[in-house]
Amino acid sequence: MRCAAIVFFLYAACAGAAELRGDAIFLCDALRQPSIKSSEATAYGKLADALAAAVGNERTRPEVARFLAVLRNPQGRSFDVAPEGNTEKIFRSVPAETITISCAPSVPQYLVEVATAALLAERIRIEHELPAMKTRAAILEKASRDAEDLLKNGLAMWPWELWLNGLRLSDKDADPLFRTQWVVLRPSAGIEIDLRSQASADLQASVMLEPLGFVRYRGDSYAHWWGASLVVTSSTNRGAGVGALLRWDNYVIGLTRHKGEGSEPDSTFLMVGVDLYDLLNKKRTELKDWDAFARLRSAP
């Protein structure tokens, strides 16, 4: 018991910031007893009545009158009591209306009542706003996840695409993120297949440039999309081609038209992105393996 008393004394001697302890208030390094009870703090109006009764004639003091007026019409105002130097301040966020409680040499009882009412009012404010705070936190979590998913999982953007798509954002982060991404001057690798000379398996490695296009995201995590673009290709020995492509996730397929040289007629090429080409190749190998396996099994 004696130990507890010593600990409490030490704590009280050092403590600074105001806080409620049951029906008492710890203010300016001392435990003080207000006449307002925390049970009276069920609503701002009730609290204002209790404070008016507790301060008696002091209610005409400008700072008390001001406090009572705000308490009766709080409009979301914070009633936090915060330390600064050797003072405690109420309405610190409104410099012209700040109520300063000097901690030396003694604190008048009416300010003890006001500080108590402020701490109780702050609790009421938090209670009122907590459901909205929770909703906001949940919305923010989703918005944050979307913003990072786009950068992590979405169609990778070249620096200029990242910059241009950024220009489309609203200046308010609370507005939802777009679901359609622009594709601009996007280079990538592909394979072009001459549809006129399939017999010779005329595959051309090519650099593709998409002057303009878009992708539309589907699903939740910006990991899947479809889209379309105009495309210009430059293959190793068939010159420049012009056409259009379709995109499904990382798979790209399109058609390009290459001008024939001299008397050669123009050619239409099937254009395949590297990922789709890899996928098709993999499937083809799997099929070959399966054929070989099937032949082995059927062999006498």
Added chain:
Amino acid sequence: MAPGMNVLFLLHGVGRHAEGWSRDPVAALQAGMKLYPECFEAGKSLDRYLTVVEIKYDDIFDTVLDRWAELAAALPAPTGGFNWTSKVTQLLKKAGDERNIFARYGGDVLLYCGFALVARAARLRINSLIASTIVEENEAALRDRRSPPKFALAAHSLGTTVAQDALYQLASGRWVSDEQQLAADPNFVSALASSAPPGGLAVNLHGLFLVSDTSPVLHQSGYYSELERNGAYDCHAVWSINHELDPISVVGGAFEPGPWRPDKKNVRVGHFHRENIHDFAHYLAHPAVHCEIFRLLIPQFSGACYQKAQTLAEAPVWKGFGGELAGWLTQERSKLKRKLRTAARRDRQPMKLRDATEKYYKAIGLL
């Protein structure tokens, strides 16, 4: 998190920051606690008095650089004269591979200020963590019938800009529609009469500490520190804390006059306890800096403790050379000061800040 304590969010600046990056700043605060044996119990660490929440956003920059490097690596060399794809590939791979240098050279500044999608992702990450922490801590306080806790954020360097922008969005954005609010809280209509008017939900951050403030030059949204609603600032108190020879503060516009709120507190320090005076921990070690954080957030740090810190801050060791540099000769001291002055250019442009960052790190031998 321990119940019943106030919360300090820490936000980093440029450079690479892994998980646990706040170890140094926290160590600086703990070292500061030892200067006041009458205010803190011997052997007790900071986490017995304060909940520190570390916030990290530079992995978002990493993601972007990694993806650029991937794109560049997948690009084939074109046929014909000018090999433009190789040039692009080289540039982007260099940024991704030499991430440490890129970050130190101020590349983070370019990513944040030049790419709105990157900046938005960083702001949302920060706001999501702050908003959820505020909910959790307030909920616990109400459940235990305690006074609601106080929340403050100490941001460093580029982090000051990110903090101003992010909190401005958090406090001014219409995150919750009336319909959503009504769905979440059946008492919403009756509560409306006494709570904030629809359209915005205050953050009510109790303190914002801008350490080596770059927000005057780099900010992308409004200033959270100046945001008012119904005549009240959303941020209860703001401190701009700068070293008089920190090139980042100088170029970042921290010493320029501006339309700041009348109660904004400017803390100017001039100590040299290590070569990297821009370092977050170097700032926090100073009594004039940590006393403001302790006084706001640690109830045990009384007015008398605050006074002691103010007195300590005037001591010669906190006004000039000390710590690791205590043994330096006059010549070495003058040389460092000269280098720092040279690194500072007062042009108010993001690119100039990037240049100043590069010069600064070169001057102190970290590049």
